[in-house]
Amino acid sequence: MIFLRRQMPLLITMITGLIFAGQYYVPHPASEQLLTSATKWLQIIGGFALVLGVTSLFQVHAAKIRRKEAGWGYSMVLYAGMLGTMAVGWWANGKESVEGVSTAFGWVYNFMMVPLQGTMFAILAFFIASAAYRSFRARSREAAVLLIAAVIVMMGRVPLGEYLVPISGDISQWILNVLNASVRRAILIGVSLGAVALSFKIIFGVERSYLGGGKE
């Protein structure tokens, strides 16, 4: 039993890991078909993972409503939003529009989800500006460099900036395409080396935290 509970999952990880690592080096239609199928399979399994997340959300808010905790009314609003969207979504067969005409699901998307999402991210502009005011003081050489780069990029992204300092657009583009790209590339190389090392550790059973805790 301990083999089925502990060693078998590690064996599955090892076998699938080695098969799909090797798949890259086999230029055969069967190998390509294996990759296509695996991608589809992962999408299907990922769909079931959503059930876990949604159930957890349901349980948390159901407990709040049952115990009449502070703010339980907002949990009711969340339920109403979720169930209402699901109802109109299934009624419209998951389509936002049919032959160019918006469905009820499309209405929810256009007049509820888009404004809520847009405004939620838009208010971050105020908080970012406030954080910048507090942290962007040129107290050191590094902070000054960061401040100057941010100001140039911000000026280069709007017509007013380019009107005031005509060269700001070009400098901004150069910072983004050359300096920023070089740093992103270095970070990407570092992160990738880490990802490859972690993948090897997972395949060979050194890293096994993904199996979760538990006695067995």
Place this chain on the structure above:
Amino acid sequence: MDATIIGAWVATGLTLFIFSFLYKDNPLFKLAENLYVGVSVGYTIVKTYDTVIVHLIWKPIVENQEWTLLIPVAIGLLMLTRYVPKAAWLSRYAFAFIVGVGAGLAIPRTVSSFILKQIEDTIRPLLMLVPGEGVTFSWNLMNPASSVNVIIVLIGVSSVLFYFFFSVEHKGPGKMVARTGVMFLMIAFGAAFGYTVMARMSLLIGRLTDLIEYSDPSYGRPTLWLALVTIGTLIALSLRSRSEPPEEG
């Protein structure tokens, strides 16, 4: 009433409720926030059902008899055994499969695309062969592929990588290289910050444009009326909280 007009009122109300957070945390914001979570989750469920259950499972099995798809369905169902304490260990098979496939797919592709390709693009020829001009060294900063930019990118990538290399103590010439890396990092962080601020500003302009559009009489001026309602509610809530004695705790 036209669905667009009702939509304009709903969108305006929700936008103003979220903006009310700029004053302080309040019930209107919490209402809109929870509605956002609910609608987003509902939307994701519907879309996932349509993509996964209908298009990836039901139709291929019923119409094309692709019975092998029952295997990922079984693996997916194993995930749900987490809710049965005695059988919860079976969910490890599903996670083992996902993680194994993910790790296996990641190794060759990451090495190829994110390590070797990036190194190849960093170490490029410094001199260019231009027809009619022969071998030249390009000083054009605006061309990311110019010779001078190739040198800058090489210095940037090497110095940043060295900064994160802790097996060697950063002293002497190494300290200078690491400090150069820090400068490159600061410029990149500043650029990323500036870029993010402008992206958020763009969203803000979009929301304000909608509010201006919905202040039109053809929609019944929802921006004006709902702004009054929001401000009035905030004042009423503020007055009520002042009159209530502070909670002990």
